[in-house]
Amino acid sequence: MGSERRRWLILVVGMLAMTAGSTFQYGLAYLIPAFRDEGLSLQQAGILVACPTVGVVLTLIAWGAAADRWSERVVLSTGLGLAGLVLLAARWAHGTVSLAICLALAGAAGGSVLATGRLILGWFARHERALAMGIRQSAQPMGLALAAATLPALAAGGTGVPLLFLAALFLAAATAAFVFVRDPAPQPPTAGQKASDRKPASTSPYRTPRLWRIHSASALLVIPQFTVTTFALVFLTDARGWTALDAGYLLAGTQAGGALGRLGAGYWSDRTGSRLKPVRIIAISTGVGMLALAAAAAAGSSVAVPVLLFLAVVAVSSNGLSFTAVAEYAGSAWAGRALGIQTTSQNALAAATPPVLALAIGAAGFAPSFAVVAALPLVAAILVPVTAERTAIVAQAGETDPATAGR
Structure with a gap:
């Protein structure tokens, strides 16, 4: 084959x-x-x-x-x-x-x-x-x-x-x-490169804060994602007066939108050559969207519905980019462990989000709870180490993608 x-x-x-x-x-x-x-x-x-x-x-x-x-x-x-x-x-x-x-x-x-x-x-x-x-x-x-x-x-x-x-x-x-x-065949060494130099580095990539910042930002971005996934149906039925059946049909369609959003984000990243700049833009867009949703919920405006649909697509679209960035930063020798840490932190916050937010909504209502959640993707945008990306790209290109190492 x-x-x-x-x-x-x-x-x-x-x-x-x-x-x-x-x-x-x-x-x-x-x-x-x-x-x-x-x-x-x-x-x-x-x-x-x-x-x-x-x-x-x-x-x-x-x-x-x-x-x-x-x-x-x-x-x-x-x-x-x-x-x-x-x-x-x-x-x-x-x-x-x-x-x-x-x-x-x-x-x-x-x-x-x-x-x-x-x-x-x-x-x-x-x-x-x-x-x-x-x-x-x-x-x-x-x-x-x-x-x-x-x-x-x-x-x-x-x-x-x-x-x-x-x-x-x-x-x-x-x-x-x-x-x-x-497993892929080992890449041949580039011109002037010894075969011994092609071995994956065993030094831990966690000696610098880059991966920790990506993990932290990705974990924070899970919270608005699961806020929308878990409470969109409840918000539409309780706050907007929709039937559960109609709300379910609408939200089922957002699953396809979320899948397309991940594909679009991946294509965007490959065309621009950056993983983390798109993640930062998506994080900012998610934070602004959550603020808009909180404002619309407080005002009882029907604008909340299209904003909710926007968030259902945008909030999930950075997932593939963060996984790609983690794998590239970690390198082939550490990628498995780094992806394990990445997914562990995301699943831990994903599991905690529904019960904690349910208590918040029960105590304060939808609008204040959404406003608090809006701050988290904005913090994530600050944590994303965009300025360190180019240096890491050059370092990882020599290890995992020799075809691009000289570019």
């Missing part, structure tokens, strides 16, 4: 893996009615829905280190395969505690896909990496859309069939990863 076909096939496999992981991690919320029909309380169902995220957060950095040590093919096929087998066993779990343990273990295993991304670094040149990563990350809203379209219908007779469906997704992705994923 030619290298051109191979790299695009690897990208497709990565999308399949991300889709499987997202359908499971974020889609269990669509099984809450089925869990309640089986006798669970709303609180018990909520705990079950949170279990995959708990498992993911606990194992992401370990999966990243494993990817650095052994390869993404091993990590993806092993982790996804284990997740599928655990979900098969979950169909026969007795009691809420046993099911919660199975879901947490499946999340811990399936989290392997969130700690990977080094393949993009090796198979795609720098001028096309952001778009490739954007395509891969667009699988997250696709997974949500798949969950919304399939899990409620499959749960008509109980949760056994949806768990079987999710297990099949994981096992299919694990098989594809094992069969088709290959």
Whole structure:
């Protein structure tokens, strides 16, 4: 198989893996009615829905280190395969505690896909990496859309069939990863460069503040993203008087918009040669949008609806760029661990955002809560290390993309 076909096939496999992981991690919320029909309380169902995220957060950095040590093919096929087998066993779990343990273990295993991304670094040149990563990350809203379209219908007779469906997704992705994923061939040294100089640097990239600043900014940008994702439906029904059905149809369409937003941001980054300048602009746009939403909510204006739709697309569009920047800054020797740290911090704040903001909205209302959230992406814009980007690009080009090292 030619290298051109191979790299695009690897990208497709990565999308399949991300889709499987997202359908499971974020889609269990669509099984809450089925869990309640089986006798669970709303609180018990909520705990079950949170279990995959708990498992993911606990194992992401370990999966990243494993990817650095052994390869993404091993990590993806092993982790996804284990997740599928655990979900098969979950169909026969007795009691809420046993099911919660199975879901947490499946999340811990399936989290392997969130700690990977080094393949993009090796198979795609720098001028096309952001778009490739954007395509891969667009699988997250696709997974949500798949969950919304399939899990409620499959749960008509109980949760056994949806768990079987999710297990099949994981096992299919694990098989594809094992069969088709290959590590890229080592790049030949450039003119005048010794082969020994081409070895990935083992020095920790965390000795400088650049990666820490990217991690911090990316984590802060998760909060407005999950604010919109979690409370848009409630805002439209409670504050704007929409029916839940109409609001659901409208917000389902924003998933496609979010996926296209990630692709557009990746294309923009590749054309301009910068990862972090677009991230800063997106952060500022998100902060201004949240302020506009807060003002519209306070005034009871219908302008809140188009602003909400704008945020549903823009707030999620920087995700692929930040992942690409982290992988490039960390280099091939540290990319797995760096992506694990990146995703751990994002998932931790993503898990904390709904309960904390629910308390804030209950106490102060939508407008003040949205105004507080608006400050966070503006802080993130300050944290993004744009001025240090060009120096890092030159350093990483010599390591991971010799074709561009001399430019």
